[in-house]
Amino acid sequence: MAREILYLKIARIIEEQIHIGSLKTGEKLPSIRTVQKIYGISINTVKQAFLELESKSLIESKPKSGYYVSNFFDTRLALPSISKLHLSDKEKTPEDLISKVFNTLTDKNITQFSLGVTDKSMLPIAKLNKGINKVLRQLDDSGTGYEPAQGNLNLRRNVAKWSFTWGGNLTEKDIVTTSGALNALFYALITVTKPGDTVAIETPLYFGILQMIKSLGLHIIELPTHPVTGVSLEDLKKVLPQISACCFVTNFNNPLGSCMPEENKKEVVRLLTQHNIPLIEDDLYGDLFFGASRPKPCKAFDKEGIVMWCGSVSKTLAPGYRVGWVAPGKFKNKLIRKKLLHTISSPPLYQEVIADFMEHGRYEHHLRGLRNTLYSNYLQFQRTIEEHFPENTKISKPQGGFVLWLELDPKIDTALLFDIAIQQKIGFAPGRMFTQHDQYNNCMRLNFGLKWDDKVENSLKKLGLLIKQQLYEIISN
The missing domain is CATH 3.90.1150.10 (Aspartate Aminotransferase, domain 1)
Incomplete structure (x- = not known):
C-alpha cells in the first residue's frame, strides 16, 4: 500500500509539471534512474509512476530513447473566457x-x-440486475415497505464509509438519502432559504439547478467562474452581504469541468462560516477525476456544519435509479422534517441495490x-x-x-x-x-x-x- 501511494505521488508531481507547462509537449522526461535518485525511491516505483502517466496518455515511450510528454495533452486552443459579475442585468430565462x-x-x-x-x-447493468434479484430475495417485504425518513440504513452506512475516499469523517447518522442529487439540492435549498432570498451560484451552471432555484422564488447571483479553478473568490466576497446561501459544484463543474483548488475550498468554508452562510455543495462528479486521487469537497474542511454535501450515483452508476444523498451538517433535523413533509419515504429497493454494490468493492472497481x-x-x-x-x-x-x-x-x-x-x-x-x-x-x-x-x-x-x-x-x- 505504501508503495502504491508513493508511485501515485510521483505521478501527480510530474502531471502537475505538465499541466503548468514546466514540462512541455514533446519534451523528454528525466530517465527512470534519474527520477529514482532525485526522490530516493526504487526503480519499480518510478516505472509504476510512468505507467500511470502513460495510461492517461500524458507521456509516451519511444524505443531506445526514453519517455516524452505526449502530444495528446497539448492543445493550441485557448481556454474559454470568464464572464463578468452581473448584479443588475435583466433576467431572461432560456x-x-x-x-x-x-x-x-x-x-x-x-x-x-x-x-x-x-x-x-459504460455502466455495469448486468451486475446491477443481479443485485436487484439478490436484494428482492433478502428484503422481508421485497422493498414494498416504508423506510424511515432519513433513508435506508445500509445505503447511509456505505455512503459514510465511501466519504473516507476524500478524508470525510461521516457516519450513517450524518446522511439523509434522496431521489438523486437534484432532489438533495432541493431539500437543502428549502431547508436554509425562503422565497425572496438570494443564492450565489457559479456561471455557467447546469440549467436544472438554475430552474429549480428560480421555481422556489429565490433570486440568483451568478459568480464569474474560471474554467480551471472555479468560482472567483474576490467576487464571492463582494456579494456576501446580499446572499442567504451558496450553491457550488466545487469538483468538475457542469459545464466547465473546473475544480476548485484545495486552498480555495478552505477559504470558501472560512468565509461562509464567518458570515454564517450555508454552502450547498453539489459533489455529483467528484468520483470522476482524471488525476491521481479524488479531490476533496468543501465538506472536508467544514468544522461548524455549514456545508450541506450532496451526491448521488446518477452520473457514475445508475441514472434511472434516482439514488442520492445529502450530509446536511447542522441543518439535518430540519431537512429530515422537510423530506418527511414532501416525500415521506425514499423507495428502499434501489437504495439497497446501490448499498450492496458499494459494500463489496464493486463500485471502486x-x-x-x-x-x-x-x-x-x-x-x-x-x-x-x-x-x-x-x-x-x-x-x-x-x-x-x-x-x-x-x-x-x-x-x-x-x-x-x-x-x-x-x-x-x-x-x-x-x-x-x-x-x-x-x-x-x-x-x-x-x-x-x-x-x-x-x-x-x-x-x-x-x-x-x-x-x-x-x-x-x-x-x-
Whole structure:
C-alpha cells in the first residue's frame, strides 16, 4: 500500500509539471534512474509512476530513447473566457430553448452530445440486475415497505464509509438519502432559504439547478467562474452581504469541468462560516477525476456544519435509479422534517441495490474503468475538435466529469446553430441554457461520455464543418 501511494505521488508531481507547462509537449522526461535518485525511491516505483502517466496518455515511450510528454495533452486552443459579475442585468430565462433541446432526446438517430449522462455501455447493468434479484430475495417485504425518513440504513452506512475516499469523517447518522442529487439540492435549498432570498451560484451552471432555484422564488447571483479553478473568490466576497446561501459544484463543474483548488475550498468554508452562510455543495462528479486521487469537497474542511454535501450515483452508476444523498451538517433535523413533509419515504429497493454494490468493492472497481474510458474519450474529443473546428475555438480542460465547454467565434449563435445541426442528426446543448442572463450565446456544451466510435467521430467532425460553414456565410453576407 505504501508503495502504491508513493508511485501515485510521483505521478501527480510530474502531471502537475505538465499541466503548468514546466514540462512541455514533446519534451523528454528525466530517465527512470534519474527520477529514482532525485526522490530516493526504487526503480519499480518510478516505472509504476510512468505507467500511470502513460495510461492517461500524458507521456509516451519511444524505443531506445526514453519517455516524452505526449502530444495528446497539448492543445493550441485557448481556454474559454470568464464572464463578468452581473448584479443588475435583466433576467431572461432560456426555457423555450431548454424545451427544444429536450424534445430531441428521444430520437435514437441523433448523436446526443447534448445529454448529461454516460453511455449505457459504460455502466455495469448486468451486475446491477443481479443485485436487484439478490436484494428482492433478502428484503422481508421485497422493498414494498416504508423506510424511515432519513433513508435506508445500509445505503447511509456505505455512503459514510465511501466519504473516507476524500478524508470525510461521516457516519450513517450524518446522511439523509434522496431521489438523486437534484432532489438533495432541493431539500437543502428549502431547508436554509425562503422565497425572496438570494443564492450565489457559479456561471455557467447546469440549467436544472438554475430552474429549480428560480421555481422556489429565490433570486440568483451568478459568480464569474474560471474554467480551471472555479468560482472567483474576490467576487464571492463582494456579494456576501446580499446572499442567504451558496450553491457550488466545487469538483468538475457542469459545464466547465473546473475544480476548485484545495486552498480555495478552505477559504470558501472560512468565509461562509464567518458570515454564517450555508454552502450547498453539489459533489455529483467528484468520483470522476482524471488525476491521481479524488479531490476533496468543501465538506472536508467544514468544522461548524455549514456545508450541506450532496451526491448521488446518477452520473457514475445508475441514472434511472434516482439514488442520492445529502450530509446536511447542522441543518439535518430540519431537512429530515422537510423530506418527511414532501416525500415521506425514499423507495428502499434501489437504495439497497446501490448499498450492496458499494459494500463489496464493486463500485471502486467500476469507477477505475469508467474514469479511464472517460479520460480517453476526452483526449479523442480534444484532438478531433482541434483538427476540425475553427482555429479561434476556445475549449475547456476538464479535470474530471464528462462534459466540454466550447466558446466559438462571437458571430456564431449556437441556438440557431442547434436548429441546423439537428437537421444533420447532431445534438448539443447551446450555451444560453446555462445562465439567466443574455450571455454565452456563442458557447456550447458537449458530452464526451458517449461510446467513441465512427458515428460519434464523424458527427463531431460534421459539427465542426457546420460551424465553419456558418461562419463563412455570416462573413460573406
